[in-house]
Amino acid sequence: MSENLPLSGVTVGLTAERKADEFAALLTRRGAHVVLGPSMHTVPLPEDGELAAATTDVLSGPVDVVVAVTGVGFRGWVEAADHNGVGDRLRESLGSATLLARGAKARGAVRGVGLADPWTAPTEESSEILEYLLAGGVSGKRVVVQVHGDPMTEFRERLTQAGAEVVAVPVYRWTDPVDLAPLDALIDAVIAGEVDALPFTSAPAAANLFGRADRTERGAALRQAMRERVLVASVGPVTAKPLEAEGVPYSMSERARTASLVTLLETRLPSPG
Template sequence: MKNKTIAILENRAGEQLADLVRKYGGTPFSAPALAEIPDIDPILIGHLVNDWQENVPDIFIFQTGVGVKALFATTDALGITEQFQQILANAKVVVRGPKPTAVLRSYKVRIDLTASEPYTTAEVLALLDVSPISGKHVVVQRYGDTNWELQKALEARGARVTEIATYRWSLPENTQPLVDLMDALDANAIDMVCFTSASQVYNFFAVAERLGRSQALQSGLNRSMVASIGPVCTVALKKFGIKVDVEPNPPKLGPFINAINSRFA
């Protein structure tokens, strides 16, 4: 990617991604499209843990490292982490990917089932389809938005679902960098745009829609090259008519950068 301008819509790992772009000789163009807003209710968590000591749920599904960390930070503050750990010890623990796995292991939580790559809802459901879940109580740690695909699939299989909100996704307070990126795309000044979540796609087009620039954004992205971190993100891009030039396997940051660099090479 030497001498190429690479647009980065990532927020949390944005600087890490920018450093990798620089390492390969590229120029990063930062335009964060996502903000993570804390959205956890300590009173609700306290009530749930108290109730679960008597009525232990059958299955817990943990989807993100950030969410698991926020959940345990709350139980730590409430002084009920030990009770929560005991509840998890008496239930089946299902994990979507390596990040929630790492946090759970740091709290010495036994993990029963881990989704395989690329760590999407399909892999989680494949784990659960091994045995019937009809009538089971399933607790789902939500990420930025409700995972409606997962929730509807669980309910269709007869499960009773409780969702734990830990954070929510929002537009960044300052959306000017996204407007600047649209201008740069219009001027053909961007070689590749990197999307690392589906929500970045929706937020970018939400800003464009507000400015009456949706069609121009679609055209600009399709004139440039587009990199998607994985299948869920790719589906979102295709909904807006965007072609995807790069998608790594597995969907992780290191392979993502390697795939981008290889595409230019």
């Protein structure tokens, strides 16, 4: 039986909010025991608040370049514009620009709202989009960036320094989870040596895990456990940045996909028996 359950006897902690159930299902089908402790909560911005104001800003002038960072964020932006009666104007404005997507999901969202197929970063990293834009020159261009909770400050500053006018479109932001009890329980389990692996799928989830531990005076113990006793894994280099900042060793999946993270755990964790 264990041959078909490569993660039998393994406990995996998940800090993800979005698609946590899907991730957990992949793990449990392989025999893992999953401890859910979402470390963040995604809050869509009100349609009549920041997002609407940003859309008005975008429509106030011609757009030269559009950067779609996340599929759910870009799609949500256009849907909110439709709700507010400016969806057609927004599509027309964005459709006349050079379209760039961070990855396959963002590309699918761009195409899904009726826009042309965008150039997509092969590594699905924002840094590659930045390099692409800077190599082509952005001086005098108006660049719209759909941000995803993380304000992408450095990304935007680099474009501004290169002479671009940058318009940020914040579609949602991140806060602490509504219910902190599961997160606190996960932190305690990691410190107690009851968790074998912590795979991360977003940088905010990793950062908020450390933040909550620090606010509850468990930060040092959590970091020690993650450095010494836990297989820490990241879905990509952006997600890994908070881990690097905390000096926590980590492994990285070959592809920026949840299934690839699961494969990594199967490879790196001890076989059952």
